[in-house]
Every structure is written in C-alpha cells, then in structure tokens.
Amino acid sequence: MAGNVANTRGVFKALGGQQPDTKKKAGIDVSSYRLFCFGLGFSALAFARRVQAQGWHVAGTCRTAEKADALKAQGIEAFVFGDAPLDDAQTALAGTTHLLASVPPGQTGDPVLQMHSADIAAISTLQWIGYLSTTGVYGDRQGGWVNETSMLVPSTDRGKRRVTAELGWGDLAVEAGVALHVFRLAGIYGPGRNQLESLRKGTAKRIDKQGQVFSRIHVDDIAQVLVAAAISDAPSQAFNVCDDEASPPQEVVAHAATLLGLDPPPLVPYDEADMSPMGRSFYSESKRVKNDRIKDVLGVRLKHPTYREGLKALLDAGEGHG
Numbered sequence: 136m137a138g139n140v141a142n143t144r145g146v147f148k149a150l151g152g153q154q155p156d157t158k159k160k161a162g163i164d165v166s167s168y169r170l171f172c173f174g175l176g177f178s179a180l181a182f183a184r185r186v187q188a189q190g191w192h193v194a195g196t197c198r199t200a201e202k203a204d205a206l207k208a209q210g211i212e213a214f215v216f217g218d219a220p221l222d223d224a225q226t227a228l229a230g231t232t233h234l235l236a237s238v239p240p241g242q243t244g245d246p247v248l249q250m251h252s253a254d255i256a257a258i259s260t261l262q263w264i265g266y267l268s269t270t271g272v273y274g275d276r277q278g279g280w281v282n283e284t285s286m287l288v289p290s291t292d293r294g295k296r297r298v299t300a301e302l303g304w305g306d307l308a309v310e311a312g313v314a315l316h317v318f319r320l321a322g323i324y325g326p327g328r329n330q331l332e333s334l335r336k337g338t339a340k341r342i343d344k345q346g347q348v349f350s351r352i353h354v355d356d357i358a359q360v361l362v363a364a365a366i367s368d369a370p371s372q373a374f375n376v377c378d379d380e381a382s383p384p385q386e387v388v389a390h391a392a393t394l395l396g397l398d399p400p401p402l403v404p405y406d407e408a409d410m411s412p413m414g415r416s417f418y419s420e421s422k423r424v425k426n427d428r429i430k431d432v433l434g435v436r437l438k439h440p441t442y443r444e445g446l447k448a449l450l451d452a453g454e455g456h457g
Contacts, residue, residue, distance in 0.1 A: 331455030
C-alpha cells in the first residue's frame with residue numbers, strides 16, 4: 136500500500152521530522168520575500184493576504200482570467216493556471232522565496248509537479264516550500280488518534296493521491312535543497328463556509344452515525360500556522376493542522392443552531408441520509424487528530440481551539456444573519 140511505502144522512503148522520513156541536507160539560499164533580505172501560491176483558494180488566499188499585509192510581495196495562480204483581474208486589483212500578481220502550463224513559468228516564478236502548493240492532485244497526479252517541477256527546482260532564490268495536504272492520508276481509525284508519525288493508510292482514492300503527491304513534493308524539495316512543510320488539513324471552515332451559513336441557507340443536516348468524529352480547523356488558524364512555518368527554521372516535516380477537539384458533526388450543527396436561536400435540524404440516521412458520493416466518502420473515515428507539533432515546533436497558539444470559539448467569532452462577524 137502507498138501509505139506503507141511512504142513511511143519507509145528517505146524523503147518521507149524527512150516529513151516525520153528527520154532533516155535531509157537542505158540549505159537556505161544566500162543573499163535574501165526579509166523585506167524582499169516573495170510568496171508564490173499555486174492555487175489561490177480559500178486557505179492559500181488567507182495566508183497570502185496575511186503576509187501581504189506584512190509587506191511581502193504576493194503572486195500566484197487561479198483558474199480564470201476574471202479572478203486573476205480581481206486578485207490584481209488587490210495587489211496580488213495573478214496568473215491563470217489550469218489544464219495547461221503557465222505561459223512563462225520562469226518569469227512568473229522569478230524572485231520567489233516561498234512557494235505554497237494548494238492545487239489538489241487529479242486522477243493522473245499532481246498538475247503542478249507534472250508541469251512545473253523543473254521550473255521550481257531552478258528557482259535560485261527559493262527558501263521554503265509548503266504543500267497543503269489533508270488528514271485523509273491517515274485513513275479510517277474508527278475514532279482513534281493519529282499524529283504525524285502514524286502510518287499512512289488512506290482508504291479513499293483522494294487520500295491515496297495525496298500520499299503520492301506528498302512524496303513527489305518531498306523529492307522536489309530535496310532536489311531544490313530547501314525545507315518542505317506538508318500541512319495535513321482537517322475539515323476547513325471560516326467566513327462564508329460554516330454551519331451558521333448552512334443553517335441560514337436551510338442546507339444544514341444533522342447526520343447520526345454511531346462513533347463518527349471529525350477534526351476541523353478555522354481558516355484563520357490555517358493562515359497563522361502557515362506564516363509561522365514559512366518564517367521558521369523548522370526542518371522538513373509534516374504538520375497536522377486541526378483544532379483541539381474532534382467532535383461528532385451533528386453536535387457542531389446543533390451548537391451553531393443554539394448560537395442563532397434556532398431549533399437544530401432533526402437527526403437523520405446515516406443509512407437513511409440523502410448524501411452525495413463525496414459527502415458519504417467523508418463519513419467513511421473517523422479519527423481524532425493530534426496537533427501537538429504545530430504548538431511545540433512552531434509555537435502556534437490557536438485563536439479558535441474548538442469549534443465553539445470559531446463559530447462564536449463568525450457569529451460576531453455577522454455570519455449566519457441575512
């Protein structure tokens with residue numbers, strides 16, 4: 136199985152905390168940091184905006200010219216990237232000191248690695264690579280605990296593709312001679328993407344599956360973890376990015392309803408629930424994810440240590456009203 140192989144390869148051992156020979160490129164002034172994000176999506180854009188506010192130059196890719204224009208209006212140098220390579224990758228990547236990849240792998244593999252590995256390895260100014268992965272690489276643990284040293288035994292095709300992508304980025308980081316940080320993200324929520332909003336829209340469901348728990352993370356905490364890692368001297372390794380409390384999803388919806396002063400949706404047995412294949416695949420795995428490494432190695436203290444603080448902050452910001 137791919138997960139078993141991954142933990143025996145030298146590249147992937149580095150992600151468990153053992154550092155291969157890496158170097159920081161010389162001659163880089165902090166004020167000249169340039170972040171390039173392959174895929175300026177929900178999480179990557181939160182990170183990009185945070186470092187942009189600190190004076191970094193920010194560039195990255197999106198899938199449409201319309202979004203590129205909107206990002207350019209916000210001071211982000213944007214390039215269209217999707218089914219075809221960047222038109223002039225060397226120019227787009229020139230001067231990049233920090234590179235984040237958030238484009239998910241498809242059925243044929245990771246498109247960034249397939250189209251631009253050589254271009255990335257050739258960046259003379261590169262100091263750091265970050266890759267946004269998922270806790271799905273651990274597979275189903277029937278509610279048990281995992282940490283970054285746990286065996287990778289993904290049970291879904293998406294999880295298996297992520298393991299392969301992690302390995303590919305590990306190989307590329309060794310070739311480039313820079314540290315790689317793999318961020319295994321739990322279920323993401325934040326502005327416009329939370330149970331308060333799903334209740335407001337009438338789409339929230341409370342699905343009851345015995346023993347089911349999920350870990351989750353607020354997008355603001357993802358951003359602060361990425362910032363802490365990018366400016367750290369931490370060696371190549373993986374980081375679980377989740378909050379402190381894995382919880383049954385129906386309890387999170389019920390708490391959101393309480394915050395809004397609403398009756399929670401009725402409980403629906405899992406076997407009777409009307410769910411998409413994607414939604415049902417998420418319920419095929421249950422685990423509790425430890426986040427000690429982001430605290431011990433990066434010094435991160437979560438702004439939203441559980442969904443309660445996260446949902447309350449979103450409520451105070453106006454989420455769920457309308």
